[in-house]
Amino acid sequence: MNVKETGLLKSATLISSLTLLSRVLGFIRDMAIAYFLGSGFKADIFFVAFRIPNLFRRLYAEGSLSLPYMPELGKGYALGDHSSFGRLASNLGGLTCTFYFGLTLLGVTTAPLVVSLLAPGFVGSGAKWQLTVSLTRWLLPYVFCIGVAGFVMAILNTHEHFGAPAAAPSLLNLCMLGMLGLGSYFSIAPEWSLTWGVVLGGFLQLAFQWHWARRLVVRWKPSRWWRAPETQTVLRLLLPTVLGAAVYHLNILVATLFASFLTVGSISYLYYAERLIQFPLGLFGSAIGTSVLPQLTRQSALQEWQAFRQQVVEAMELLWFLTIPAAAGLWVIRIPLVHLLFQRGEFNEISTRMTAEALGYFALGLWAVAGFRVLVGAWYALDGAYVTVWAGVGALAINVILSVLLVGPLGHSGLALAVSIAAIANVLLLMLLLSRRLGGIQGGRLLLSSGRCLLASFIMAVVVQTLCRYSYDGGKLTGGSLALGLGCWVAAGILIYLGCIMLLGLPEGVKHAWAARGRSEAVKDTPKES
Numbered sequence: 001m002n003v004k005e006t007g008l009l010k011s012a013t014l015i016s017s018l019t020l021l022s023r024v025l026g027f028i029r030d031m032a033i034a035y036f037l038g039s040g041f042k043a044d045i046f047f048v049a050f051r052i053p054n055l056f057r058r059l060y061a062e063g064s065l066s067l068p069y070m071p072e073l074g075k076g077y078a079l080g081d082h083s084s085f086g087r088l089a090s091n092l093g094g095l096t097c098t099f100y101f102g103l104t105l106l107g108v109t110t111a112p113l114v115v116s117l118l119a120p121g122f123v124g125s126g127a128k129w130q131l132t133v134s135l136t137r138w139l140l141p142y143v144f145c146i147g148v149a150g151f152v153m154a155i156l157n158t159h160e161h162f163g164a165p166a167a168a169p170s171l172l173n174l175c176m177l178g179m180l181g182l183g184s185y186f187s188i189a190p191e192w193s194l195t196w197g198v199v200l201g202g203f204l205q206l207a208f209q210w211h212w213a214r215r216l217v218v219r220w221k222p223s224r225w226w227r228a229p230e231t232q233t234v235l236r237l238l239l240p241t242v243l244g245a246a247v248y249h250l251n252i253l254v255a256t257l258f259a260s261f262l263t264v265g266s267i268s269y270l271y272y273a274e275r276l277i278q279f280p281l282g283l284f285g286s287a288i289g290t291s292v293l294p295q296l297t298r299q300s301a302l303q304e305w306q307a308f309r310q311q312v313v314e315a316m317e318l319l320w321f322l323t324i325p326a327a328a329g330l331w332v333i334r335i336p337l338v339h340l341l342f343q344r345g346e347f348n349e350i351s352t353r354m355t356a357e358a359l360g361y362f363a364l365g366l367w368a369v370a371g372f373r374v375l376v377g378a379w380y381a382l383d384g385a386y387v388t389v390w391a392g393v394g395a396l397a398i399n400v401i402l403s404v405l406l407v408g409p410l411g412h413s414g415l416a417l418a419v420s421i422a423a424i425a426n427v428l429l430l431m432l433l434l435s436r437r438l439g440g441i442q443g444g445r446l447l448l449s450s451g452r453c454l455l456a457s458f459i460m461a462v463v464v465q466t467l468c469r470y471s472y473d474g475g476k477l478t479g480g481s482l483a484l485g486l487g488c489w490v491a492a493g494i495l496i497y498l499g500c501i502m503l504l505g506l507p508e509g510v511k512h513a514w515a516a517r518g519r520s521e522a523v524k525d526t527p528k529e530s
Helices: 008-037 041-049 049-059 070-079 084-110 109-117 128-138 143-160 162-168 167-186 190-216 228-244 246-259 266-301 305-331 333-343 349-363 366-381 387-410 412-438 443-472 479-504 508-525
Strands: none
Touching: 008 041, 008 162, 008 167, 008 266, 008 333, 041 049, 041 109, 041 128, 041 190, 041 266, 041 305, 049 070, 049 128, 049 143, 049 167, 049 190, 049 246, 070 084, 070 143, 070 190, 070 228, 070 266, 084 109, 084 143, 084 190, 084 228, 084 387, 109 128, 109 246, 109 508, 128 190, 143 162, 143 190, 143 266, 162 167, 162 190, 162 266, 162 305, 167 266, 228 246, 228 366, 228 387, 246 266, 246 366, 246 387, 246 412, 266 305, 266 333, 266 349, 266 366, 305 349, 305 366, 305 412, 305 443, 305 479, 305 508, 333 443, 333 479, 349 412, 366 387, 366 412, 387 479, 412 443, 443 479
């Protein structure tokens, strides 16, 4: 079983392209939700009930649910034994189904407690509380579907098959849109239509990937998985995955908890703003993090430490090359962007302004959240999941303290700022610890390349801000004119950034990724000898 070498940029481009489709459908879905629910109390109810399933959905989308399996599957795949890999997959499959079934059953049984923890401000609110509990119970089966889908994703990614896992999230968006449309036609409450769409989408996401994964394992067979040594290793990593790899999303849960005590709509403002942040995270952060993980796992298994260090540095440089300007751009165009996407129906001008405020503060930590996804993959490849857990605990503590301090003067925007600061602290700590573990990760090089990206992004932001201020003119642009204006501002920003970064010097990781892509294309186009 030979490992197929795929360029980082090439595989990341494939994932990004399919993720782009999913994100576009996701925006259409959120536009529909904003139209039918707006930012009122029913929107707050659905977003609270959807928070746990949405947590696992995002963990799946960024590849975190596959992390516990990758070290064991990567070692089995690198050894090239079809039979042992099939036994390994069967054992881990049994563990996964049992674990997520138990987790889902526990969540359904304790739904009132779950809602109390997520939104303590809802306790004692009568019908609002009851509806949130009911929706939570119906949405939790999605956790089982997407948890098992994360294991199937690990099998596909081990074989460097990235297409099906990246395409699967589009099925969820299509199901939610379809059920919302049917619900509107048959006069079903939109929060219930969305709930049925989530459950159906979870089942289809799992079934679609299983179709591709089952042929990659020579033999699936029932076994006493609980006795297998690899299941004990993975079982120890399942909970650390939630605590370590999901720290950013846990911080979002903390923000939801605090927002439940604020004015109606605060939870919705954070949801819509964070959804916009997920666009560049999915296109760049998740794509590169998912692409690099199989390579890091293989290099760790073969103890190729120089290649491991080089891979981490190049992935971080490529990520920051893409996400630092994305963060600057989101900060500059946050108000017209929210206006274009969501301001219609129940979503009014006040909702636009409040959502844009949260978006700006979320954008400050975009580069850190994206970089975290590479670093957490590196630690899992090194069997150091416990490091991400302790770093995550520290980030959670920082987030809680800052939330208490900032929620008073800044409201829901202070919660977004607390999440960003906690993400920055988390990624810096993981980088420091990884540098010590590996004997250095070229910190000076990373600092120089990120500084160039930051300077180029600042110049770009100043120019685009000037264009936006005079053409948007406080909201006078609407509809097609606003869409055209946004397109022009984004195009101008990209050109300005690329021009500046070319003058300052491209990061080495970007150059290497592009060169590797060229070599991959050359090999593919070379005719085979007969």
